[in-house]
Amino acid sequence: MFKIEQLLYSYDALQPYIDAKTMEVHYSKHYAGYVNNLNIALQDYPELQLKSVEHLLINLDTLPAAVKTAVQNNAGGDYNHKLFWQMMTPGGKSLGHGSLLSAIDTKFGSFDQFKVQFENAAKSRFGSGWAWLVVDQVTGQLEIMSSANQDNPISIGKQVVLGLDVWEHAYYLHYQNRRADYIAAWWNIVNWGFVQERYYHLVKSL
Ligand code: MN
Numbered sequence: 454m455f456k457i458e459q460l461l462y463s464y465d466a467l468q469p470y471i472d473a474k475t476m477e478v479h480y481s482k483h484y485a486g487y488v489n490n491l492n493i494a495l496q497d498y499p500e501l502q503l504k505s506v507e508h509l510l511i512n513l514d515t516l517p518a519a520v521k522t523a524v525q526n527n528a529g530g531d532y533n534h535k536l537f538w539q540m541m542t543p544g545g546k547s548l549g550h551g552s553l554l555s556a557i558d559t560k561f562g563s564f565d566q567f568k569v570q571f572e573n574a575a576k577s578r579f580g581s582g583w584a585w586l587v588v589d590q591v592t593g594q595l596e597i598m599s600s601a602n603q604d605n606p607i608s609i610g611k612q613v614v615l616g617l618d619v620w621e622h623a624y625y626l627h628y629q630n631r632r633a634d635y636i637a638a639w640w641n642i643v644n645w646g647f648v649q650e651r652y653y654h655l656v657k658s659l
Pocket of ligand 1: 483620
């Protein structure tokens with residue numbers, strides 16, 4: 454059984470950048486739905502129920518054809534949101550002068566240029582999907598990318614450092630069609646402490 458991860462803050466804690474109703478529906482309906490649907494998809498596959506969502510997403514091609522798409526969508530939804538909740542915190546946390554800021558400066562020229570490129574990836578993703586800052590597992594380099602639906606970079610050899618959900622369910626109640634405003638506001642609640650820590654461990658384990 455895959456389980457729903459507890460949210461570490463209340464639904465209204467990310468206001469005014471993300472409203473309480475959006476958080477409630479996003480967490481208790483959309484995210485919980487992915488986890489439930491993953492359990493349903495794998496109910497006849499006890500050996501797959503024992504795997505981690507990471508393992509399932511890395512090994513999509515080895516899955517039975519009958520469940521591959523359901524796992525891609527729902528294990529993806531589980532994994533992506535679990536990370537997303539932790540990548541935000543009330544009031545945000547600033548990025549200190551650690552290894553991640555150095556790597557961002559080296560790769561993108563400056564933190565501001567990184568933000569522009571990341572925002573462009575988030576804005577230009579057509580339809581539902583995610584914008585990502587990832588580490589390529591072979592080169593160890595930072596990259597910005599986006600993916601459709603609940604696809605995750607882990608399925609193509611890249612580890613997530615930072616991710617932004619740009620599905621309409623993540624912002625539509627408050628921002629309606631103004632995805633760019635949601636993206637601009639989101640920087641105020643990024644938990645850079647968590648993201649820096651995650652980057653540090655990812656790079657160490659390459
Ligand atoms: Mn979502």
